[in-house]
Amino acid sequence: MSQYVARLGQRLPRPPHRIRFHGAARRPRRVAMLSVHTSPLDQPGTGDAGGMNVYIVELARQLAEHGTQVEIFTRATTAGLPSRVELAPGVLVRHIDAGPYEGLAKEELPAQLCAFTHGVMQAWAGHRPGHYDLVHSHYWLSGHVGWLAAQRWGVPLVNAMHTMAKVKNAALAKGDTPEPAARVIGETQIVRAADRLIANTAEEAGELVRHYDADPARTAVVHPGVNLERFRPADGRAAARARLGLPQDALIPLFAGRIQPLKAPDILLRAVALLVDEDPALRGRLVVPVVGGPSGSGLARPERLHKLAAKLGVSDVVRFHPPVEQAELADWYRAASVLVMPSYSESFGLVAVEAQACGTPVIAAAVGGLPVAVRDEVSGFLVEGHEPAAYARTLRRFVTGGLTDRMGESAARHAAGFGWDAVAASTLEVYADALHDRRRHLRSAHG
Numbered sequence: 001m002s003q004y005v006a007r008l009g010q011r012l013p014r015p016p017h018r019i020r021f022h023g024a025a026r027r028p029r030r031v032a033m034l035s036v037h038t039s040p041l042d043q044p045g046t047g048d049a050g051g052m053n054v055y056i057v058e059l060a061r062q063l064a065e066h067g068t069q070v071e072i073f074t075r076a077t078t079a080g081l082p083s084r085v086e087l088a089p090g091v092l093v094r095h096i097d098a099g100p101y102e103g104l105a106k107e108e109l110p111a112q113l114c115a116f117t118h119g120v121m122q123a124w125a126g127h128r129p130g131h132y133d134l135v136h137s138h139y140w141l142s143g144h145v146g147w148l149a150a151q152r153w154g155v156p157l158v159n160a161m162h163t164m165a166k167v168k169n170a171a172l173a174k175g176d177t178p179e180p181a182a183r184v185i186g187e188t189q190i191v192r193a194a195d196r197l198i199a200n201t202a203e204e205a206g207e208l209v210r211h212y213d214a215d216p217a218r219t220a221v222v223h224p225g226v227n228l229e230r231f232r233p234a235d236g237r238a239a240a241r242a243r244l245g246l247p248q249d250a251l252i253p254l255f256a257g258r259i260q261p262l263k264a265p266d267i268l269l270r271a272v273a274l275l276v277d278e279d280p281a282l283r284g285r286l287v288v289p290v291v292g293g294p295s296g297s298g299l300a301r302p303e304r305l306h307k308l309a310a311k312l313g314v315s316d317v318v319r320f321h322p323p324v325e326q327a328e329l330a331d332w333y334r335a336a337s338v339l340v341m342p343s344y345s346e347s348f349g350l351v352a353v354e355a356q357a358c359g360t361p362v363i364a365a366a367v368g369g370l371p372v373a374v375r376d377e378v379s380g381f382l383v384e385g386h387e388p389a390a391y392a393r394t395l396r397r398f399v400t401g402g403l404t405d406r407m408g409e410s411a412a413r414h415a416a417g418f419g420w421d422a423v424a425a426s427t428l429e430v431y432a433d434a435l436h437d438r439r440r441h442l443r444s445a446h447g
Helices: 002-009 051-065 106-125 139-153 165-169 181-193 202-212 237-244 265-278 280-285 303-312 326-335 350-357 388-396 402-415 420-445
Strands: 030-035 069-075 084-088 091-096 134-138 157-160 196-199 219-221 253-256 288-291 318-321 338-341 362-365 380-383
Touching (some): 030 106, 030 139, 051 069, 051 350, 134 139, 139 157, 139 181, 157 181, 219 420, 237 326, 253 350, 265 388, 288 326, 303 318, 350 402
Parallel strands (some): 134 157
């Protein structure tokens, strides 16, 4: 995929010899943020939209609150979209035409990087030199565009992988498709090119070093955050259940997120089937909401999961719901007895923190960043492996209801430490370090 960028780069002017940084001494005045394959305006839980969308939106808003303007470049996925949308004061979303608007799978996007980069450069050409002080790219596809943009503009590149091919391939769900070798190569190139890498957790930083030979000195750990104004206990579980039409005395294990093998919603269904087999009387007070849509560009119902529910004999207790807006999602969290995240891989697990912020404990796989997001035996439980029986045993602890309330209070306290304001402040420190190093290298180069 780098060949697409390289060809475009041959047609672009070199950056000016003298670089000027604007704004405060330690902070960029304006950041170009890149999100090629998913728009921050898309509904999380649909297509390829998920935690990264939430991350970009919340971080950009908080950066603007701290005085750093953000322009987010993303691919236009619908005809007739305005070229620019103000997401919030100081945050602008720019839609770039690159490839067909609809039906383009993420795997086909490398072929559109040249067109996307051209659109970014067209936007830049309309500004005075030095308009952007830094590039922050999200995911490896954006990293390749950011690599070229940062070189042409003479500014630092900060990249956040969010997920990594080598890590995902090492923990594939049964029947899932491995990430291609081309992505591994692309990620390796970005790790080498970036001035700074942002990892969600110390474990992810270690994976960057171990799998991609990242420089530890250029790798920073910044935990993602949660919107604590939106995700909070509010008026409680009973009120949330009333609003959603859920029975007050039900055991409600919730799955929320994209329906894909990586997220493993099938494990929850299999665990529920085991619970019902062990205690048939439980069926009458069990509701299992699956809130989310299928991954990818398709909008079809998640037929495989529907068929699995029927095969397991739990169709009567499983309720499939399409993705919902953040305000309603908070109600689903509040209404749940427990959130279940049996994922095979999670760079962090933002959904887990959102649920805890609403006062709901979490049962999660002990993978990736989930041991950071969930405090084991305090705000929830971490489960080793992916055996449905292990999840069934843990779910059984919530049957009586008292554990939900006790752990829910601890969960809310735990999540309170993950506010976006702190994330933005830490990210600005990473920016400042990258800018400082760039200035130092420029001084050295010019004697």
